[in-house]
Amino acid sequence: MWAASCLASCCAACACEACRTAVGSIGRRSARIAYCGLFALSLFASWALREVAAPLLQSIPWINHFHKTPDREWFETDAVLRVSLGNFVFFTILAIIMAGIKDQKDPRDKIHHGGWMAKVFCWVVIVFLMFFVPNGVVSFYESISKFGSGLFLLVQVVLLLDFVHGWNENWVAKDEQFWYMALLVVSVVCYIATFAFSGLLFHWFTPSGHECGLNLFFIVFTLILVFVFAIVALHPKINGSLLPASVIALYCTYLCYSGLSSEPRDYECNGLHNHSKAVSTGSLSLGLLTTILSVVYSAVRAGSSATVLSAPDSPRAG
Numbered sequence: 570m571w572a573a574s575c576l577a578s579c580c581a582a583c584a585c586e587a588c589r590t591a592v593g594s595i596g597r598r599s600a601r602i603a604y605c606g607l608f609a610l611s612l613f614a615s616w617a618l619r620e621v622a623a624p625l626l627q628s629i630p631w632i633n634h635f636h637k638t639p640d641r642e643w644f645e646t647d648a649v650l651r652v653s654l655g656n657f658v659f660f661t662i663l664a665i666i667m668a669g670i671k672d673q674k675d676p677r678d679k680i681h682h683g684g685w686m687a688k689v690f691c692w693v694v695i696v697f698l699m700f701f702v703p704n705g706v707v708s709f710y711e712s713i714s715k716f717g718s719g720l721f722l723l724v725q726v727v728l729l730l731d732f733v734h735g736w737n738e739n740w741v742a743k744d745e746q747f748w749y750m751a752l753l754v755v756s757v758v759c760y761i762a763t764f765a766f767s768g769l770l771f772h773w774f775t776p777s778g779h780e781c782g783l784n785l786f787f788i789v790f791t792l793i794l795v796f797v798f799a800i801v802a803l804h805p806k807i808n809g810s811l812l813p814a815s816v817i818a819l820y821c822t823y824l825c826y827s828g829l830s831s832e833p834r835d836y837e838c839n840g841l842h843n844h845s846k847a848v849s850t851g852s853l854s855l856g857l858l859t860t861i862l863s864v865v866y867s868a869v870r871a872g873s874s875a876t877v878l879s880a881p882d883s884p885r886a887g
Contacts, residue, residue, distance in 0.1 A: 600681055600682045605864065605865045608656075611655075614652050615649045615653070618648040618652060619646075622644070647707060651700055652699070653710075655699040656696070663681075666680060729820060730817065733812060733813040740752055752810070752812050755812060756815040759816055759818065760795075763815070766819070767792055767822055770826055771788060773829075774840055784832075784838050787829065788825060788829075795821070799814050799815075827859075
């Protein structure tokens with residue numbers, strides 16, 4: 570029994586030391602990757618709490634203080650919002666601490682690249698404390714987070730344009746007929762996918778027999794933007810390329826789908842609720858995957874792109 574206890578203690582100590590070493594090495598190699606890992610951890614926590622925390626939240630008096638208890642979906646959403654609020658507070662504190670850093674000689678740079686065990690612990694504590702925050706604060710955060718998500722979409726578009734322009738310039742620089750044809754093929758495929766996707770949007774979100782003017786407006790407006798992007802890209806004064814226009818067109822069509830699919834399930838113009846549950850699950854999975862890829866790419870690209878987000882007089886911009 571004593572030997573087994575000693576063996577278990579040794580294994581636990583080795584595991585903790587391995588975790589500490591791994592976290593430290595990740596932080597030294599790339600803080601951006603470590604922050605993305607922390608974001609992935611928050612996604613997992615949100616998903617887990619959304620699935621299992623509803624009964625627990627119903628029993629907490631300062632959360633469930635209503636005369637009539639809301640449905641389970643309200644508590645699931647509240648759990649996700651509280652984790653998101655914890656993320657917001659944690660990264661806002663880090664941003665304030667890092668404000669004004671000019672180079673890596675600043676002592677605060679060590680906070681950015683190191684101390685990952687302490688940062689993970691602080692993140693857990695902050696997220697835990699968010700479950701003691703009044704519902705009014707969470708509701709206010711829910712309101713302002715909608716504007717924050719819109720701002721994040723704009724950042725995504727800027728970074729996506731930066732990526733596609735680099736892609737386009739790389740293939741054009743080869744100055745070979747094959748790569749010009751490859752650019753044309755990719756652009757045509759993106760446009761075909763855009764129009765096919767738009768057809769599905771008309772089928773799903775403007776069902777016959779219902780007045781769905783708002784949905785129709787968003788879909789048609791997105792198609793108008795697709796044509797505007799192409800016209801601007803082909804204008805002689807712009808001297809652009811179809812590849813960025815086609816990729817942005819496809820991305821905007823996806824955003825239109827994402828917005829329309831978030832309409833209430835019982836809304837008569839949301840045709841997705843008439844399909845199998847696999848469609849809703851697939852939409853949720855696609856949205857989650859897109860969010861993860863967007864955040865990872867945004868973190869990596871925003872930290873290394875000199876032309877998009879670096880100041881003109883900064884060493885990185887040079």
